[in-house]
Amino acid sequence: MRMSEPPKPATRQRRRKEERPGEILAAALTLFSERGFSATRLEDVADRAGIAKGTIYLYFQTKEDLFEAVVRDAFAPLLERLTGALELPSANSAVILRFIIETLYRQMVATEKREILRLLIAEAKRFPTLVSFYHREAVSRGKAIVAEILRRGIESGEFRDGPATRYPEVIIGPAILAAIWKLVFEPVDPMDLDEMIEAHLDLVLNSILK
Amino acid sequence: MRMSEPPKPATRQRRRKEERPGEILAAALTLFSERGFSATRLEDVADRAGIAKGTIYLYFQTKEDLFEAVVRDAFAPLLERLTGALELPSANSAVILRFIIETLYRQMVATEKREILRLLIAEAKRFPTLVSFYHREAVSRGKAIVAEILRRGIESGEFRDGPATRYPEVIIGPAILAAIWKLVFEPVDPMDLDEMIEAHLDLVLNSILK
DNA sequence: CACACATGACTGACTAGCCGGTCATCTGAT
DNA sequence: ATCAGATGACCGGCTAGTCAGTCATGTGTG
Numbered sequence: 001m002r003m004s005e006p007p008k009p010a011t012r013q014r015r016r017k018e019e020r021p022g023e024i025l026a027a028a029l030t031l032f033s034e035r036g037f038s039a040t041r042l043e044d045v046a047d048r049a050g051i052a053k054g055t056i057y058l059y060f061q062t063k064e065d066l067f068e069a070v071v072r073d074a075f076a077p078l079l080e081r082l083t084g085a086l087e088l089p090s091a092n093s094a095v096i097l098r099f100i101i102e103t104l105y106r107q108m109v110a111t112e113k114r115e116i117l118r119l120l121i122a123e124a125k126r127f128p129t130l131v132s133f134y135h136r137e138a139v140s141r142g143k144a145i146v147a148e149i150l151r152r153g154i155e156s157g158e159f160r161d162g163p164a165t166r167y168p169e170v171i172i173g174p175a176i177l178a179a180i181w182k183l184v185f186e187p188v189d190p191m192d193l194d195e196m197i198e199a200h201l202d203l204v205l206n207s208i209l210k
Numbered sequence: 211m212r213m214s215e216p217p218k219p220a221t222r223q224r225r226r227k228e229e230r231p232g233e234i235l236a237a238a239l240t241l242f243s244e245r246g247f248s249a250t251r252l253e254d255v256a257d258r259a260g261i262a263k264g265t266i267y268l269y270f271q272t273k274e275d276l277f278e279a280v281v282r283d284a285f286a287p288l289l290e291r292l293t294g295a296l297e298l299p300s301a302n303s304a305v306i307l308r309f310i311i312e313t314l315y316r317q318m319v320a321t322e323k324r325e326i327l328r329l330l331i332a333e334a335k336r337f338p339t340l341v342s343f344y345h346r347e348a349v350s351r352g353k354a355i356v357a358e359i360l361r362r363g364i365e366s367g368e369f370r371d372g373p374a375t376r377y378p379e380v381i382i383g384p385a386i387l388a389a390i391w392k393l394v395f396e397p398v399d400p401m402d403l404d405e406m407i408e409a410h411l412d413l414v415l416n417s418i419l420k
Numbered sequence: 421c422a423c424a425c426a427t428g429a430c431t432g433a434c435t436a437g438c439c440g441g442t443c444a445t446c447t448g449a450t
Numbered sequence: 451a452t453c454a455g456a457t458g459a460c461c462g463g464c465t466a467g468t469c470a471g472t473c474a475t476g477t478g479t480g
Contacts, residue, residue, distance in 0.1 A: 020455095034335050038248030041439060052457045054442080063440065122332030124394045125244055135398045164416065167409035169391065169401075174383030176390060181379065184334045188345045191379075199377035206374065207417035230429090251465065262431045264468080273466065424479085431472075438464085446457070 021059045021069075023049045028070045033115035037067055037123050067123070068130055074116045075138055078107065082145050093153030094209060097171075098201055100146060104175045105197050114179045143168050150208075159208045171208075174200040231269045231279075233259045238280045243325035247277055247333050277333070278340055284326045285348055291317065292355050303363030304419060307381075308411055310356065314385045315407050324389045353378050360418075369418045381418075384410040 027048035031040045042063060046053040060066040081103050085096050108114055124131050146168035153159035164170055174196070181191050237258035241250045252273060256263040270276040291313050295306050318324055334341050356378035363369035374380055384406070391401050 036246055036248060036332055036336075038246060039336070042441085043439075053440090054458065055456055057441070058455070118331055118334075121328055121390060121394055122246055124328075126246070126249070128397065131394055132398055135395050139395065140399070160416075162412050162416070163405070163409040164413035167406065169387055169406065170384045170409040170413050173385070173387035173410070174380045177379055177383035177386040180331060180386060180390070184331055184341055185345050185349065187338065188342055189350070195373070196377065196379065199373040199380040200383070202372050203374035203380050203414070203417045206370075206372070207413045252467085253465075263466090264432065265430055267467070268429070422480090425477085427474105427476075429472105429474090431470105433469100435466105435468080437466095440461105440463090442459105442461080444457100444459095447453105447455085449454095450452085 020049075020051070020055070024051070024056055024059060024066070025070050025073050028066055029074060029112075029115065032067060032070060033118055037063075037119075037126065042066075064127075067119075068127065071116055071119055071127075071130055072133060074113060075134065078113070078138060079141055079145075081107065082142060086145060086148060093149055093156060093158050094205060097146075097149050097153070098205070100149065101172065101175065101201060101204070102197060104172060105178065105193060105200075109175055109179045109182060110193055114183055117176075117179055118183050142172075146171055153208070158210065160210050162208075165208050171204055174203070230259075230261070230265070234261070234266055234269060234276070235280050235283050238276055239284060239325065242277060242280060243322075243328055247273075247329075247336070252276075274337070277329075278337060281326060281329055281337075281340055282343060284323060285344065288317065288323070288348055289351055289355075292352060296355060296358060303359055303366060303368050304415060307356075307359050307363070308415070310359065311382065311385065311411060311414070312407060314382060315388065315403060315410075319385055319389045319392060320403055324393055327389055328393050352382075356381060363418070368420065370420050372418075375418050381414055384413065 024045065028040070028045045031045055031048065034040075042056055043053050045066075046056055049056075056066065060069060082100060085099050085103070088096060088099075091099075108117075120131070120134060150159060150165045150168065150171070154161045154165055159165050178191060178193065178196050178200075185191075234255065238250070238255045241255055241258065244250075252266055253263050255276075256266055259266075266276065270279060292310060295309050295313070298306055298309070301309075318327075330341070330344060360369060360375045360378065360381070364371045364375055369375050388401060388403065388406050388410075395401075
């Protein structure tokens with residue numbers, strides 16, 4: 001059985017120093033979020049990426065490094081649109097807040113990117129540096145953006161001042177629930193995101209608009 | 211090396227057919243939520259429970275069975291207080307809703323029981339029957355309770371009728387965020403639960419009270 | 421009471437198989 | 451010819467699950 005095959009008969013070997021890491025990350029993201037860190041075998045990652053196991057080690061030191069890279073990588077395009085929201089100069093704060101919440105659903109909840117949330121929750125204790133990274137690069141920044149909009153709205157008289165407008169977390173809470181719901185219960189009891197968004201905005205705006 | 215130790219020098223062997231399963235479940239809950247399903251070794255569970263590995267197999271068929279038992283077991287006392295809330299006859303709906311939300315924080319978010327949430331999220335894809343179980347026994351019932359209170363409040367004229375009051379999920383969303391926050395970011399950026407509860411209630415009641 | 425015997429909870433060495441990581445070798449583009 | 455990129459057989463360590471054996475306790479007998 002061994003030595004039987006001329007290894008790559010059909011497709012010619014491709015040299016893709018550039019593309020490889022991304023392909024590996026994509027394959028790894030899928031498998032890690034399906035099975036978790038420990039239960040994912042690097043050979044399966046390799047298969048899915050169409051390469052041999054050894055190739056992974058040309059680009060990543062260890063399985064843990066690969067995992068960290070997967071989670072870090074997926075975060076990159078996340079905050080761009082949100083920070084952009086702050087720059088919209090003409091709009092009032094309610095419009096901007098609405099935009100932020102909708103963006104959150106469209107970017108995080110509705111897409112596969114929510115799987116990152118699963119990985120972060122599942123492996124938080126094993127990867128504390130990753131948790132710090134996400135807190136620093138994504139969460140605290142997102143919090144600051146929402147806080148800034150709330151502050152502006154209060155200052156301009158659009159929003160009331162109160163506990164709710166001083167706790168950004170509470171404003172976006174339902175979006176996190178929606179993400180978790182899709183991660184866990186979607187097969188059993190799917191959630192209509194458009195209705196959820198409408199209800200979320202209805203709750204928030206009716207509460208904080210003067 | 212083998213045969214060297216008289217196995218139980220000090221403590222005499224105890225027979226505890228009754229207590230064993232509970233002890234094993236407690237040990238397993240701790241380790242599963244620290245390390246996840248795959249990374250937890252049954253020998254460590256045994257050590258923590260003060261027994262030998264083989265003993266686990268007297269009470270549970272496989273590692274997966276043990277995991278399911280852990281998660282199922284932890285759910286039991288969860289909904290009792292909430293269903294009780296519906297029976298408070300004299301109180302108005304706002305008081306009951308406030309009670310429900312506070313109970314959620316005190317029972318789920320503030321205690322170790324939130325670890326169940328972590329396990330459910332992490333292993334949802336591997337244990338679909340467990341997901342169904344939780345949806346049926348806990349989530350859909352909880353949803354029904356909140357929906358019932360909202361319905362009563364609308365009927366009595368306390369609450370406005372709108373998207374927010376037709377989507378129970380949106381009402382309890384911030385509590386889920388709080389649970390996740392504690393599971394992931396607590397070491398980096400702790401959350402003050404009392405302030406969170408206050409902000410949550412402020413958000414919700416200001417929105418739906420007429 | 422005392423002694424033999426039965427019970428079954430408990431043990432832990434062991435097996436079989438899995439998987440992260442290595443490295444000698446191969447391949448094809450230049 | 452050279453060599454970066456890629457391969458996959460292999461190694462070593464690990465662990466779910468097994469099972470033959472142990473022993474504390476219970477039971478029946480004289």
